[in-house]
Structure formats: structure tokens, C-alpha cells
Amino acid sequence: MVxxxxxxxxxxGHTDVRDIxxxxxxxxxxxxxxxxxxxxxxxGSTGGISTMEYEPNLIEDLKEALxxxxxxxKAYEHGKxxxxxxxxxxxxxxxxxxxxxxxxxxxxxxLGAWQQIIFCDFDTRPRQRELILQAVGE
Amino acid sequence: MVxxxxxxxxxxGHTDVRDIxxxxxxxxxxxxxxxxxxxxxxxGSTGGISTMEYEPNLIEDLKEALxxxxxxxKAYEHGKxxxxxxxxxxxxxxxxxxxxxxxxxxxxxxLGAWQQIIFCDFDTRPRQRELILQAVGE
Amino acid sequence: MVxxxxxxxxxxGHTDVRDIxxxxxxxxxxxxxxxxxxxxxxxGSTGGISTMEYEPNLIEDLKEALxxxxxxxKAYEHGKxxxxxxxxxxxxxxxxxxxxxxxxxxxxxxLGAWQQIIFCDFDTRPRQRELILQAVGE
Numbered sequence: 001m002v003x004x005x006x007x008x009x010x011x012x013g014h015t016d017v018r019d020i021x022x023x024x025x026x027x028x029x030x031x032x033x034x035x036x037x038x039x040x041x042x043x044g045s046t047g048g049i050s051t052m053e054y055e056p057n058l059i060e061d062l063k064e065a066l067x068x069x070x071x072x073x074k075a076y077e078h079g080k081x082x083x084x085x086x087x088x089x090x091x092x093x094x095x096x097x098x099x100x101x102x103x104x105x106x107x108x109x110x111l112g113a114w115q116q117i118i119f120c121d122f123d124t125r126p127r128q129r130e131l132i133l134q135a136v137g138e
Numbered sequence: 139m140v141x142x143x144x145x146x147x148x149x150x151g152h153t154d155v156r157d158i159x160x161x162x163x164x165x166x167x168x169x170x171x172x173x174x175x176x177x178x179x180x181x182g183s184t185g186g187i188s189t190m191e192y193e194p195n196l197i198e199d200l201k202e203a204l205x206x207x208x209x210x211x212k213a214y215e216h217g218k219x220x221x222x223x224x225x226x227x228x229x230x231x232x233x234x235x236x237x238x239x240x241x242x243x244x245x246x247x248x249l250g251a252w253q254q255i256i257f258c259d260f261d262t263r264p265r266q267r268e269l270i271l272q273a274v275g276e
Numbered sequence: 277m278v279x280x281x282x283x284x285x286x287x288x289g290h291t292d293v294r295d296i297x298x299x300x301x302x303x304x305x306x307x308x309x310x311x312x313x314x315x316x317x318x319x320g321s322t323g324g325i326s327t328m329e330y331e332p333n334l335i336e337d338l339k340e341a342l343x344x345x346x347x348x349x350k351a352y353e354h355g356k357x358x359x360x361x362x363x364x365x366x367x368x369x370x371x372x373x374x375x376x377x378x379x380x381x382x383x384x385x386x387l388g389a390w391q392q393i394i395f396c397d398f399d400t401r402p403r404q405r406e407l408i409l410q411a412v413g414e
Contacts, residue, residue, distance in 0.1 A: 001276065002173040002174050002175075002275050002276050004173060004241060004243050035278040035280060036278050036412060037175075037278075037313075037315050037410060037412055039175050039239050039240075039241055041239075041240055041241055041248060042250075043248050043249055043250040043253060044250040044252070044253055045189060045190055045191040045250060045252050045253045050370045050371070050373055050374075051321060051369075051370065051373075051374050052321055052366060052369070052370045053321040053354075053366060055354070055357050056357075057352075057353035057354045057355075057356055057357045058352075058353065058354040058357070058363070058366055060353045061352045061353050061354050061363050061366070061367060062366075062367055062370060065345060065346050065367045065371075068206070068344070068345060069203060069206060069207055069345060070203050076195075076196075076199045077195035077196065077198045077199050078191075078193070078195045078196040078199050079195075080195055081193050081194075081195045081196070087196070087199050090190060090191060090196055090199070090200075091199060091200055091203045093189070093190070094188045094189065094190045094200060094234070094256075095188070095203075095233065095234060095371065096370070096371060096373075097188055097189075097234075097235060097238070097373060098188075098189050098253070099189075099238060099239045099240060100373070100375060101239050101315050101317075101375045101377050102315075102317055102375060103280060103315055103317055103408050103410035105280050105408075110317060110319050110408045111319055112318075112319040112320040112321060114320070114321050115319065115320055115321045115374070118370075132241050132243075132248045134175060134241035136174060136175055136274055136275065136412055137278050137412065138277065138278050139414065140311040140312050140313075140413050140414050142311060142379060142381050175313075177313050177377050177378075177379055179377075179378055179379055179386060180388075181386050181387055181388040181391065182388040182390070182391055183327060183328055183329040183388060183390050183391045206344070207341060207344060207345055208341050214333075214334075214337045215333035215334065215336045215337050216329075216331070216333045216334040216337050217333075218333055219331050219332075219333045219334070225334070225337050228328060228329060228334055228337070228338075229337060229338055229341045231327075231328070232326045232327065232328045232338060232372070232394075233326070233341075233371065233372060235326055235327075235372075235373060235376070236326075236327050236391070237327075237376060237377045237378060239377050270379050270381075270386045272313060272379035274312060274313055274412055274413065
């Protein structure tokens with residue numbers, strides 16, 4: 001069986017890192033499926049999905065590491081296309097990836113004890129996002 | 139049900155970034171499945187799959203960002219193994235990842251309006267690639 | 277059908293890169309499923325899963341590239357939270373990702389000839405890990 005749902009999140013942008021584990025956990029529990037795989041997907045090109053130990057200091061470390069790879073104050077070629085300033089947002093999204101998959105067993109996600117599912121909004125302004133949650137299983 | 143197909147792509151290498159969305163979209167529409175998850179996989183160690191807003195300036199930005207992380211002109215240890223020059227290709231592939239998953243609903247991929255599925259050929263020569271598309275659903 | 281299994285791995289930490297392809301291949305062959313998708317998941321926030329050509333020189337190159345992005349000797353804010361030294365481990369895990377998906381056809385993974393599935397233990401000490409393997413298919 002396949003169950004799909006949309007979750008709305010209001011973000012602040014600028015690498016706003018949000019813990020979406022409760023939404024994912026609840027979705028699986030009410031899906032009616034016992035075992036399978038959950039896919040979490042961001043339909044957009046300036047967000048990313050992954051996991052981390054969700055605590056404020058590590059979020060700062062992640063932001064700093066991303067500055068090395070895709071500095072937010074750099075002049076990107078992309079800015080010439082749309083006259084905007086979110087080139088770094090796109091690069092971060094492509095490298096982290098907009099998609100994440102995790103098995104669930106007996107209605108529970110197989111996450112570690114200190115592991116949360118995060119949505120990162122890399123855009124340079126607040127955004128209203130609609131993430132896709134999909135469970136495939138039985 | 140599980141439907142699998144191979145798609146051939148001729149690339150130029152050197153971080154050739156290709157939009158494979160039309161292939162993916164068509165595959166889902168003719169799969170006979172209505173809802174499920176599409177997995178796109180590159181069977182090789184010098185390519186990557188992700189999403190981006192597919193436009194020429196941003197492709198240049200992506201290439202530049204990858205140069206910071208895995209410079210194409212660096213002397214890699216890997217070159218000693220095979221006497222080749224594609225160490226950076228391998229590193230980029232491992233970090234971007236060779237696999238991508240996206241839910242589809244009512245025969246349509248849940249991509250954003252400005253989001254395309256890309257295959258990046260990081261190898262240092264033209265390649266004939268065979269990507270795997272697989273839909274699992276109902 | 278959905279088949280799930282746990283695989284135990286003893287690692288040395290410090291970006292210990294392990295080839296888990298034989299475990300994945302065997303799991304699929306004995307799963308009873310012919311076609312579908314294999315998800316490999318690390319339930320923890322300091323490990324990553326991807327693919328590479330598994331050879332010693334390239335492993336050294338990967339470690340060096342990761343030092344640019346997330347230096348192991350940097351003073352991370354995360355260290356203030358738990359008084360530990362594995363900030364770089366967390367950043368590497370979030371960016372590589374803890375999850376990997378690959379289609380299988382006729383009981384065989386669709387990996388390339390020079391492509392292995394790797395588990396990277398980025399933690400700064402030896403760890404006993406339990407990876408989740410899950411096949412969804414028919």
C-alpha cells in the first residue's frame with residue numbers, strides 16, 4: 001500500500017533547520033501500515049532533508065560548515081538569471097539532497113536515539129513549505 | 139508492483155549536468171502505477187543524482203562550488219592505483235550520492251515548479267551511461 | 277512484500293570506511309523478493325552511507341576531502357553541549373546522509389562493476405553499529 005500526505009511548515013529561511021521528526025512519526029503511526037519505507041521529499045530547489053542530533057550548538061556548526069562550501073555572501077552567476085541572492089541556497093540544496101528515506105518497523109521509524117529528521121530551508125527569505133511524506137509498505 | 143527501466147545517456151564528462159526529468163516523468167506515466175516512489179540510480183562510481191533549478195548560470199555555480207570541495211586539478215592518491223586523473227570525480231559522486239527518490243501521486247512526480255532531476259557525470263571523459271529508473275507502488 | 281534485517285558492524289571510528297556490499301547482496305538474495313528497492317539505513321547521527329570504488333588510495337582521498345569541509349581538529353560549538361570532540365562527525369553524517377537506496381532486479385543489486393556500498397563511521401571512537409537493511413518489492 002502507498003499512503004501520501006502533505007505537511008506545511010512556515011520557515012524563516014537563511015538555513016532555518018527544523019526538526020520534522022514528530023510529523024514523520026505521527027504520519028507512520030496513523031498510516032495503517034506496519035512495515036515499510038518512509039520517503040520525505042521537499043518539492044523545491046532551495047531546501048534539503050537529512051538527519052542530525054538536533055541541538056542548537058550543532059545547528060550553528062552546520063551553518064558554519066556550509067559557509068565553507070557555499071558562502072552566503074558570494075556573488076553567484078545564478079543572481080544574473082533572476083536578479084536574486086539565493087545562489088548559495090541552491091548549491092546547498094543540491095548537495096544535501098531534497099529527499100530522505102528511512103525504514104519503519106512495527107509502526108516505528110528506525111531512527112537512532114539521538115537522531116532527528118531535519119528540513120533545512122536554505123532560501124534567503126521566509127517561505128511557506130509543503131513537504132511530501134509517503135509511506136510504501138504493508 | 140515494481141517496474142524497472144534503463145535509460146541511456148551520452149555525456150561529455152567533466153561535471154556534465156543533464157536534466158533527466160522528461161525521462162523520469164514519461165517513465166512514471168507509462169508505468170501503469172498511480173501512486174508510489176520513483177528511484178533513480180546511477181550504476182557507477184563517478185556520477186551523481188540530485189535536483190536543482192536547471193539553468194546555465196547555476197550549473198556554473200555548482201561546478202565552482204565542487205572545485206572547493208574536490209578540485210579537479212589536485213593530485214589524488216587514487217591516480218596511483220589506476221594511473222588515471224578522475225579522483226575528484228569519485229569524491230563528488232560519493233558526496234552527492236548516486237541515488238535519488240521522489241514520490242509520485244496520480245501518475246505525476248511531486249517535484250516543485252523550478253526543480254529538475256539532474257544526472258551529473260563527474261568523470262573526466264565522455265561516457266555512455268545507463269541509468270536505472272524504478273517505480274514501486276500501486 | 278517488506279523484509280527487514282539488522283546487520284552488526286564493529287568499527288574503529290575516525291572515518292572508518294567499510295564495504296558492506298556483501299551483506300547487502302546476500303540479504304537481497306535470501307529475501308525471497310525478485311525485484312524491488314533496497315534501503316540501507318544507519319540509525320545514528322555520526323555515520324553515513326553512500327557508494328564508491330572501494331580501494332585504499334581513494335579512501336585516503338575521501339578522508340582528505342572531508343577535512344576541507346569539516347576539519348576533525350576544529351573547535352565545534354557542539355563540543356560545548358556534551359563536552360565531546362565529534363562535531364566534525366555529525367557534520368559529515370548530515371551531508372553524506374545516513375540513508376541509501378538501490379534498485380534490485382532478478383535478485384541482483386543494480387550496482388556498477390566498480391561500485392561498492394560503503395558505511396562510513398565518522399565518530400571519534402570505535403563503535404558497535406547496527407545497520408538496517410530493508411527490501412520492498414515482490
